[in-house]
Amino acid sequence: MWTKNNIPDLSGKIAIVTGSNTGIGFETAKALFAAGAQVTIAARDVQKAKKAIQKIQSDTAGTGTLDYGKLDLANIGQVREFADLFMQKHTKLDILVNNAGVMVPPAAKTDDGFELQFGVNFMGHFALTGYLLPLLKQTANARVVTLSSGAATLVDSIDFDNLRLEKSYDEWRAYAVSKLADILFSYELHRRFRNARMSAIAVAAHPGVTRTDLQRNIPDENLEGMFAAFDQVMDPWQGALPSLFAATDASVEGGKFYGPDGPKEYAGYPALSNHHTAAMNDEALAKRLWDYAENAIQLTYKFK
Numbered sequence: 001m002w003t004k005n006n007i008p009d010l011s012g013k014i015a016i017v018t019g020s021n022t023g024i025g026f027e028t029a030k031a032l033f034a035a036g037a038q039v040t041i042a043a044r045d046v047q048k049a050k051k052a053i054q055k056i057q058s059d060t061a062g063t064g065t066l067d068y069g070k071l072d073l074a075n076i077g078q079v080r081e082f083a084d085l086f087m088q089k090h091t092k093l094d095i096l097v098n099n100a101g102v103m104v105p106p107a108a109k110t111d112d113g114f115e116l117q118f119g120v121n122f123m124g125h126f127a128l129t130g131y132l133l134p135l136l137k138q139t140a141n142a143r144v145v146t147l148s149s150g151a152a153t154l155v156d157s158i159d160f161d162n163l164r165l166e167k168s169y170d171e172w173r174a175y176a177v178s179k180l181a182d183i184l185f186s187y188e189l190h191r192r193f194r195n196a197r198m199s200a201i202a203v204a205a206h207p208g209v210t211r212t213d214l215q216r217n218i219p220d221e222n223l224e225g226m227f228a229a230f231d232q233v234m235d236p237w238q239g240a241l242p243s244l245f246a247a248t249d250a251s252v253e254g255g256k257f258y259g260p261d262g263p264k265e266y267a268g269y270p271a272l273s274n275h276h277t278a279a280m281n282d283e284a285l286a287k288r289l290w291d292y293a294e295n296a297i298q299l300t301y302k303f304k
């Protein structure tokens, strides 16, 4: 049973957790701080980030430091600003947790015209990781953890002609596509790190079923019925364990997917995930997605 007590000493490590003003990201940032890391709470609302810092400081006797940065993943220009500012302050980045996410919102687009879930959950993190690549390159054994979901197994493809709401909107399908994109990104990023002979690793994680603000778009009358369909619903501290394991444990391997070890991976303690689908392991699809993303936002990852 791996818990946050197993996190090694992170003194001197620099970490970013996106969407860490609440939920799983908040618990992830808190535990990294408690273990001694210098953590940046990356949030779209600076007031919420400041409140999160106050709460962590009052709850936790951490030995790390806490800072915040304004990061709106629905605006690629703003993602670039966040990364530029971060790179002015830091010369390395040990742990990047691509955690922020949005689930089943009403149909909407990001500022750059992507369907909101695809745009925030995947495109924003694709951009963030790419803009921060110079720091990842100059850090020994950096880790990029990207949050996916069991929902990634629900779709077997990506419709590249429907990433900007061109067709009718199915909110659950769009969420699943965004989470499939996250895992394809994580696996492909790891292959590219390896090809460039970088020491960095990319790892995917999913938190099982955790009660958080993620369910904010599901009407109250439907929510309890939805949760009742799962054997167990976790609190955010436990939902954060797969991310924390992926970000810090010495046994973790790049290019792998971690989640809770209980039945159907709804709950439990961190372990290798058994979620594998043909689409998740489709290297041609991962490459196509990568090329799509680079072209769409005019960002070329420079590994060498």
Ligand SMILES: NC(=O)c1ccc[n+]([C@@H]2O[C@H](COP(=O)([O-])OP(=O)(O)OC[C@H]3O[C@@H](n4cnc5c(N)ncnc54)[C@H](OP(=O)(O)O)[C@@H]3O)[C@@H](O)[C@H]2O)c1
Pocket (backbone or CB within 6 Å): 018, 019, 020, 021, 022, 023, 024, 025, 043, 044, 045, 048, 071, 072, 073, 074, 098, 099, 100, 101, 102, 103, 120, 121, 147, 148, 149, 150, 206, 207, 208, 209, 210, 211, 212, 213, 214, 215, 239
């Ligand atoms: N909870 C689960 O059962 C579950 C299951 C599978 C996967 N996941 C994944 O786990 C991750 C964390 O989710 P959670 O459950 O902790 O949800 P949450 O409590 O709703 O937290 C999501 C975070 O993402 C932030 N965010 C949303 N849109 C953003 C944007 N445009 N730019 C920057 N940040 C943005 C939110 O900020 P605001 O507070 O300002 O909205 C919040 O900080 C997500 O990637 C989710 O897909 C969760």
